[in-house]
Amino acid sequence: MSVLVYTESDNGTFKKNAFEAASYAFEVAKQLGTSATALSINAENNESLGTYGISKVLQISDDSLQTFNAKAYANAIAQAVEKESAEIIVVSSSADTKFLASLLAGQLKAGYVPNVVSAPESTSPFVVKRTAFSNKGFAHTQIDASRKLIGVSNNAFGIVENPTTASIEVFNPTINDTDFGTKSIEIDKVVGKATIADADIVVSGGRGLKGPENWGMIEELADILGAATACSKPVSDLGWRSHGEHVGQTGKPVASNLYIAIGISGAIQHLAGVSSSKVKVVINTDPEAPFFKAADYGIVGDAFEVVPKLIEKLKEFKAQNA
DSSP states (O other): OEEEEEEOEETTEEOHHHHHHHHHHHHHHHHHTSOEEEEEESOSOGGGGGGGTEEEEEEEOOGGGSSOOHHHHHHHHHHHHHHHTEEEEEEEOSHHHHHHHHHHHHHHTOEEEEEEOSSOSEETTEEEEEEETTTTEEEEEEEOSSSEEEEEOTTTSOOOOOOOOOEEEEOOOOOOGGGGSSOOOOOOOOOSSOOTTTOSEEEEEOGGGOSGGGTHHHHHHHHHHTOEEEEOHHHHHTTSSOGGGBBSTTSBOOOOSEEEEESOOOOHHHHHHHTTOSEEEEEESOTTOTHHHHOSEEEESOHHHHHHHHHHHHHHHHHHTO
């Protein structure tokens, strides 16, 4: 029962979730007594996947796939699955892979389970644990289909090194014009900053900041921590920040190691989108704000007083431990 993992990349660089998916694929392969093969699309440094237990990489280099296209990518992955006779397919649970996973599952007639948080609890029958009810609970799901498509939840299984030597094999799937019925016209990307999807720490601001002119302290705190910046839905709706920074159930999900919410009351949709974060810290003037019930640590205070002091202390700490 062979295992194939699709490893995401951006501008030739593997994303953090690629290494997590590869780590997961190796663990599944180990349980099954087989090896794990990775598929990369227009990525560089493919040998690095060997660090996470990947013994072979199918490398696609195709200019038509420089921009993500769900149907085209799903078709390419499906051809790799057929080539390797793979019965277990592993992907991440990013927005892109969730988009293509349903197409891939339909094409392969595979059983698809997203948001998986741990290695299979059993391989016969095949049972995985995943989050459910907007991350408020867990479900133990049995996959009975002969082909099984697993979406690994970000920052859940973790990145685990199992060094081996990965052989590289050029793979040229057949990509047709019909795969590009939908095309991307324009893509806006945050440049030079940590992305919400890959960041270990996220600093997020809400309407409590009173206006976009006060966002400097959010960015300064994020810069000191090496964090990504984010915001609540009302902030993006008001145009203070781009919609690309909106986190929550209706925005981008966050599964960081540390999530700092500043001036965010904690609407249920926002909490649902950040509940997978391991440690949540809230700074708010309202002691009755819903976020305090979900937070691991809370500070009742004015952000304009608390955050500058926090920045000052962090700077002192970094200077002393440089």
